[in-house]
Amino acid sequence: MKIEKVRLRHVFGTIETDGLFWEERLVMPLDVYEEFRDTSKRVKWGDQAEENAMKHDAYFVQIETDEGVIGIGGPMDKAVAFIVEIELSHYLIGRDPLAIEFLWDIMHRASVHGRQGNTMIAISAIDNALWDLKGRYFNVPVYSIIGGPTRDEVPAYASMLGFNVLDMGLVKERAAQKQKEGYTAQKWFFRHGPMSGAEGLKKNVEMVKTLRETLGDDDDIMLDCWQSMDVNYVIKLAEQIEEYHPRWLEETALPDRIDSYRKIREATNIPLSGAEHHYTRWGMKQFIEAEALDIIQPDIYWAGGLSETLKIAALATTFDLITIPHGHSTNAGIHFSVSQSPIHTPYQEYLVKWNIVHQHFLKDPVSPENGMIKAPTGVGMTMDLDPDKIEREEEPNFGS
Secondary structure: OOEEEEEEEEEEEEEEOOOOOOOOOOOOHHHHOHHHOOOOOOOOOOEEEEOOEEEEEEEEEEEEEOOOOEEEEEEEOHHHHHHHHHHHHHHOOOOOOOOHHHHHHHHHHHOOOOOOHHHHHHHHHHHHHHHHHHHHHHOOEHHHHOOOOOOOEEEEEEEOOOOOOOOHHHHHHHHHHHHHOOOOEEEEEOOOOHHHHHHHHHHHHHHHHHHHHHHOOOOEEEEEOOOOOOHHHHHHHHHHHHHHOOOEEEOOOOOOOHHHHHHHHHHOOOOEEEOOOOOHHHHHHHHHHOOOOOEEOOEOOOOOHHHHHHHHHHHHHOOOOEEOOEOOOHHHHHHHHOOOOOOOOOOEEEEHHHHHHHOOOEOOOOOOEOOEEEOOOOOEOOOOEOOOOOOEEEOOOOOO
16 A cells, blocks of 8 residues: 555635634733733734634645545645645655654654654644554544553543633632533643733633632632743742642743743642644654653644654653643544553543634544543544535645
8 A cells, every 4th residue: 555645635614703702811921011912902813703613724734645545634734735745755655654663753754854844744744644644544533553552542632722810700600610510520721921010920820729619629620821921920939829729730831941940840749731732743742851841742743743753752650650641632632642551541631612613624623521521432533524614625725
């Protein structure tokens, strides 16, 4: 069997929403500048011209073989699709699609200036498409060919990016609703960083207090700083929220500031998680050797694909660390999670809003039931696109 074509599919559709989809953004590294802290400016992750509908388009990579077996990876944006088309696809044509380790290695070795960022995201999409293809070829779910399942289902935590975090009444209402849906853990995102001053710090603490009072003593609360804070601020924040027993503090600083993570970890009893925006086993090794994190969070669609995430997790287990991948790609994520030891991967993240977006075009989207994500029964990664969701499809146009 040989790869005949690496096809990019650019599809368009409409996501139905219940009012404004992206209600509020999270704190961001750019918030050190006042113009970017304006609460009236929302992140435009989708074109919501109508109150109850949001236009959406995405690129998927479809790897096609001479035996008719295909594999699909994505979604991705145009910049990443460009790299797949222009820089990487020619390394695949005529190759054995089941030789995933070989194909990953030659793409990585060819990308001497792309070991991180969009090139690694493009390699990740191709790698996941190859795993989808391999599962289809053997007519089994992918987890069955990476070691088999350790359990039938994995606890999910509701990741609440895009929900209003400024109105404590809404925070309380949404947190209680997710608890009612069966989630025993939730992650919420801070809106304020160091440059928002004492008032912003108070509001961050108020959100954590509201969550603990709403959810009671037994549920886990995770808190995401999204790379936007510094050592002094996080230590002060941690001191004021430690009484509410967060399960972890996430991405406290930009991923290059590994020494900052180590200093924060030494100064607080709250576990630290991160490395979502870092890449490959070599990048994660930097955090591990510095003893800077308690939970490693590679993204399966960013850090190098399923192939690399498995290596990262194996490395992490030698230090008895937890690996919980960043969770906007549930179809790929569940195959990793269900194949891992429950003590080293106790949760799978479920980004509530991003999964609506990223799974919109999929025929078989994966979602939690009563707070649990079940091991899929379909073949591959169940990545077939749903023609009923595709309003139109265009040939990708990357210019001359």
